[in-house]
Amino acid sequence: MTPASSPPHLPTLILMTALSTLSLNMFLPSLANIATEFDTSYATVSLSIAGYLAVTAVVQLVVGPLSDRIGRRPVVLGTVGIFVAASIGCTLATDIWTFLGFRMLQAAMVAGHAMSMAIVRDTRTERQAAGTLAFISMSMAVAPMLGPMVGGTLDTLFGWRASFWFYTGSGVALLLLCWIDLGETYPRRDRKPGDAPPGRPVDLLRLAPFWGFALCSMSSVGAFYVFLAGAPLVAAETFGISTATLGLFIGSITMGFVCGTFLSTRLSKRFDITTMMLAGRLAACAGLGTGLVILLSGHLHIATYFGATIFVGLGNGLTVPSAYAGALSVRPDLAGTAAGVNGALIVGAGAGLTLVTGALMEATDAPVTLLSIMFGTSFAGLLATLWSRRMRAALQREIPTD
Known part of the structure; x- marks a missing residue:
């Protein structure tokens, strides 16, 4: 099978989920420094968390049904690509509103979590899916603990922008990994006359x-x-x-x-x-x-x-x-x-x-x-x-x- 038609390996799904979690909390230790550099209030900078969470809810409502129409692979590649571009934008931002705008675009990465869940169900039985999802969930438990530690260290050594360079590099690496390893798993079938119409949300x-x-x-x-x-x-x-x-x-x-x-x-x-x-x-x-x-x-x-x-x-x-x-x-x-x-x-x-x-x-x-x-x-x-x-x-x- 070619990479575009073979199911992804478990480490790929884990990394998709882990990066979607890290994108939320890794830069938290840098909030005060970001506020200082952009000469704005801490409350304004905090929109990078509250606003981000609100956008992730909308993103999931969009990418879920979209993946049932065009497949999992293009949704993952597209959203990870947006995350990479948004991370670069955050890194190069020179004012708070540009930073917040690109920060909201980073919410596209939450698709990594949603799609990993769907891909597991595409490729496994119900009980097998429960066990695999439990294994993937461990990454969601470990990432929030390690993320702020890594972000705090990067901020101390190189400044707050280092966390977003880390996001950029991780996003590029994940994009390449998904391009190679993430095959389409959505069970498309050629419709014939008389078949039931495709499901709707x-x-x-x-x-x-x-x-x-x-x-x-x-x-x-x-x-x-x-x-x-x-x-x-x-x-x-x-x-x-x-x-x-x-x-x-x-x-x-x-x-x-x-x-x-x-x-x-x-x-x-x-x-x-x-x-x-x-x-x-x-x-x-x-x-x-x-x-x-x-x-x-x-x-x-x-x-x-x-x-x-x-x-x-x-x-x-x-x-x-x-x-x-x-x-x-x-x-x-x-x-x-x-x-x-x-x-x-x-x-x-x-x-x-x-x-x-x-x-x-x-x-x-x-x-x-x-x-x-x-x-x-x-x-x-x-x-x-x-x-x-x-x-x-x-x-x-x-x-x-x-």
Whole structure:
């Protein structure tokens, strides 16, 4: 087979996902220096994060359906090419608005994550996809931890523009790798008279099982967003710990996720995806529920408090890969659309929950409020999982899964 017609190797998919994650957070340590050089406020420079997240949601809604029409390969090559050009633009920017404009264009790289999800489903059965997605998800856990460290080092040694030169070089390398290794995986078929018309995005949105899987993903990842929004306040005002120590606790929830995804790679081939989702939601709810009981009984200790939140990471590692695989399997012919819509919904839910958490934390008992919101969000994921199990039975009677 020629490279353009052969499926990509797993390292290529991992790198596509990792760079889409690094594009968000690697340059965070440089925000203050960027504000100083462009003589603008920190709030204005922060648009490079908030605005970027908003654009990624739109990008995923576009590239998902587009890949179901023209294929995965041209979408990946096109969006990585845009990312490279945008990275060069950021590097050469001489004012804040030029910088922000090119920064928004960098959001095209989020297609790497969405397309890697769709490609996995194109080339694997549902249970195999869940295991592979769990493996890829580990890169999403490691990249956020390493990204700011690399970015901070580059900024210290060479200045903030070095991070964007790093983006440029990484993008070029990934583009070459994808050109060589990323073959088309979308199962195109020659249509014959009388064949059913090709699927449309609206066809997917009308299916209740898709929404069950999507809501589970939104709630599961949403609990992590809640933690990121509220943990710094609890750490500073309640426990009086330093930002360095807080970093260890944030890393602990990430390590919980790594453990959960590792278990998923081993167990997903043996158990149905909804069973994996249920196990993850029960783990998250049990850990947070226990933490709440201890807290409400008058025992406030940093170990038990943040120990409870680790179960969110563990539960997400068990749940999210299977929930993603389920969403992409409802209509395999619309896997690209499902990946894009699911990703956009997760970003939107995360943004909304972050705002709600910030508002509630300032007006109430912060430690109780944080665990309560996390528990409520995780419990919503449990309800979505139970709904998915019920809808899945109906779906299997209509559209057999592999």
